Amino acid sequence: MNSEVIKYVAGGGKTTYSRGLLKDNSRGLYLTYNNSVKDELLCEGYLAMTLDSFLTGFIIPKAIPKIPLIPDGVNIKLNEVAGYGSGSRNISINHDGTLHNQSLRIDNVSLYTQYNTFSSMPNFTNKQFLEIMFQKDTLNLSHEQRDGLANFIIANHKDYVVDIIRRRFAYIIIDEAQDIKTPKEPLVEMLRSSNIPTIILGDENQNINGGSEWFSGxxxxxxxxxSYRCGDGLCGWIRGNLKVDITGSDRESSYNKIKYTQVLDFDDGNRFLLYKSANGQKIKGILSTWNGPKSTIQGAKGSTIEEDVIIIGDSMSRRFLYTAATRTRKSVYSTITRIND
Structure with a gap:
């Protein structure tokens, strides 16, 4: 195993550390869930992709010659559920190459069936759905089907995949690893157990996007x-109330409770408003009249805010509140009255 697992608090320098590695060796690949950080690194001339685009744009196309059902040279098209062919979205791809419609196995065809054999078969139940997915020129997949196909490739052609990655990249950096969901775990475990140098970075306390508990373990x-970003006044409140071991810099900062009726008094056009969702009349009213910058907490994740942050809501989970509060270099003003685990 040729991997490192590095756990940093928010503002602890994960992106700076990654930049240093990429600067020293330009053949490294930076993988993350965060599009804004990925785009930032791309603009600086580094190799960066999301985990999704790594699967869709690199691993699956390289492995298509290993899959008889998929013709060489097809274009891969990801389809959102709402716009996907009726019935096709119910097809699942399993790691053993079998195909299922919901819980029922499709016996007529699998990933090991030659495409020409499949296309010449007389009509059978589910064939019309499979024909939408597996076309001569286009492979139409939902995100779940893409993950299933990738996991089939990893389970059955691991050495081949590791070899093509090693030939292209000197090492892999996986950032925001706490966001890794269960379908992506086989990819990361494959990299972690391979001879490809792999650096896994994350902060389990920022797991707010439905990631599994894989990274925590x-x-x-x-x-x-x-945290080089946050002052220790704010970090002291986080230590005492959110139970996170974090120490801040000596810059002035604090966490302050305010009422909804006070929120707009803090709108000077510069302070940043953060919220989990736009549900509820109070939050909608504030959002409609707020003049300064604003974002969901998920949207601001990975960013550094140079102004005070205003967090609105009645209750919030410990991880969401930690993620929101640690965006700023200054102070936090919050209407949150109840913190949930």
Whole structure:
């Protein structure tokens, strides 16, 4: 195993650390869930992709010659559920190459069936759905089907996949690893157990995008509890109320409770408003009249905010509140009255 697991607090320097590695060796690949950080690194001339685009744009196209049902040279098209062919979205791809419609196995065809054999078969139940997915020139997949196909490739052609990755990239950086969902775990485990140098970075306390607990179970080879972004006044409140081991810089900062009726008094056009969702009349009213910058907490994740942050809502989970509060270099003003686990 040729991997490192590095756990940093918010503002602990994960992106700076990644930039340093990429600068030293330009053949490294940076993988993340965060499009804004990925785009930023691309603009700086580094190789960067999301985990989704790595599967769709690199691993699956390279492995298509190993899959008889998919013709060489097809274009891969990802379809959102709402616009996908009726019935086709119910087809699942399993790691053993079998295909199912919901819980029922499709016996007539699998990923091991030659495409020409499949296309010449007389009509059978589910064939019309499969014909939408597996076309001569286009492979139409939902995100779930894409993950299923990728996991089939990893389960059955691991050495081949590792070899093509190693030939192209000197090492892999996986950032925001706490966001990795169960369907992506086989990819990361394959990299982690291979001879490809792999650096896995994350902060389990920022797991707000439905990630599994996979990253939490990894033993860190290196950790950082100092946040270069946040002041220790704010970090002291986080330590005491959110139970996160984080220390801040000596810049002035604090966490302050305010009422909904006070929120607009803090709108000077510069302070940043953060919220989990736009549900509820109070939040909708504030959002409609707020003049300064604003974002959902998920949308602001991975960013650094140079102004005070205003967090609105009645209750919020510990991880969401931690993620929101640690965006700023300054102070936090919050209407949150109840913190949930």
């Amino acid at each position: 990894l033993q860190a080879t290196k950790s950082e509890t100092l």
